[in-house]
Amino acid sequence: MTAQDPLSPYRSPTREGVLRAAQKIAEILPPTPLMPLEVDGVTLWCKAEMLQPIGAFKIRGAWHRLSDMSAGERERGIVGVSSGNHAQGVAWAAKKLGMAATIVMPRNAPKAKIAATKALGAQVVLYERPGQDRDAIAATIVAKTGAVLVHAFADPWIIEGQGTLGIEAMAQMEAMGVKGPAHIVACCGGGGLSAGLSLACPDAKLSLAEPEGWDDVIRSLAAGTILPVEDQAHPTPCDALQTPISFPINFNVLKNRVYSAAAVTPDEIGTAMRLVYEKLRLVVEPGGAAALAAVISGKIITDAPALITLSGGNVDPEYFSKILLNKTSD
Known part of the structure; x- marks a missing residue:
């Protein structure tokens, strides 16, 4: 196989690229906390990416x-x-x-x-x-x-950079005497984060969570070909996950790697947002809560130790207040 030019925009993302990105990011940013969350007697390890300088893993x-x-x-x-x-x-x-x-x-x-x-x-x-x-x-x-x-997700550097979340989490688990992650549940829009995590943690099971009505990656993986969102007017609180279609660079990484997947409802997302606030004292935006929503709703069953991405916390205060009061239908 011919070696890829690491500076070519036409190359495929690699685990070596993820490791190089992790070294670069460690030079300018501290790791985000990996926080244990007890749910029904099971510990979920939540990566608090809302604590990045911009409030998200991006x-x-x-x-x-x-x-x-x-x-x-x-x-x-x-x-x-x-x-x-x-x-x-x-x-x-x-x-x-x-x-x-x-x-x-x-x-x-x-x-x-x-x-x-x-x-x-x-x-x-x-x-x-x-x-x-x-x-x-x-x-x-x-x-x-x-x-x-x-591009927000269809770019080899972007995919590799997002995968550094997994490299960080593995190191944090090891420092705490936990061998893992055995299972990763990721919020998914276009597939940049999930593809990066797939490369970063090749031995972990990978599960995806998308919003109901915007589950084009899940449907694409099931069909074996890339499919668009069927109705781009479908309402969802997960603005961060409203990608109309995935791209081959993401699909090609994910097509043989995804263990399970689930589409989550607005009510399930709201429940996850409240749980994060009540138990971790953190603000997570709707799209950033999709992975946790899939787990606590029972739609995705995890193997311990499981890594859950809390991928962002950029939410308008008025909307978040309604979530806490469970009044989003008002």
Whole structure:
């Protein structure tokens, strides 16, 4: 087999790439806490990614991607598409590296995410969701400006960077005398995080949780081919997981690796958000609670020790208050 160019955007992500990304990220960011959560007598190990500087795991892939760019690419700037967490990760990395960043974001994204992205110095271009194609808008900007596209999940650096969550968690478990993880349950949108974790922890079982109505990765894996979301107007509180279709780079990593999967309802997600607040005293956003929701609802049965991704905490205060009071239907 011919060795891949590690700086080629057309390469496949690898475990070696995940390990290199982990070393880079460890130089600038401390590990996020790995917190035990007792549920029905079973300990779930929850990775608290809402405690990243941008409030989500997306900072991992963004840093790996942007820090590997050449001087010429940095001068051209970058374009990203995101409902908010990838947006903030890219904007944070771009600011640290002195790069210009333009992010295509849905107009109905949480206000907190849009405001935080702008506060990091990125230019935000809003589009209508559903109704407009965010990838087409980003492609137009790239063609006009020459900027580099940094996709939210269909990029080898992004996949490898997200996988560093698993490398960190393994080291933390080992330090506590726990051998694992034996099982990983990951929140899934386009498949960037889950593909990265698959590479990072090849011996662990991998399960995916997607929102009800936005379970295109689950359906794609079952069908053996990539399928789009059937109804992009389907309501869900999980804005971070509203990806209309996965890409081959993600699907090819996941197609022979996923042990089980489940689509979770808004009520199940709300229950998980309240549990995290009550037991861990942390704020998790709806998309960041999907994995835990699948476990506590009984839709995914875990093998101990299990790693659960709490992948983000960027939620508007008004909505989170309604979740705590169980009044989202008001």
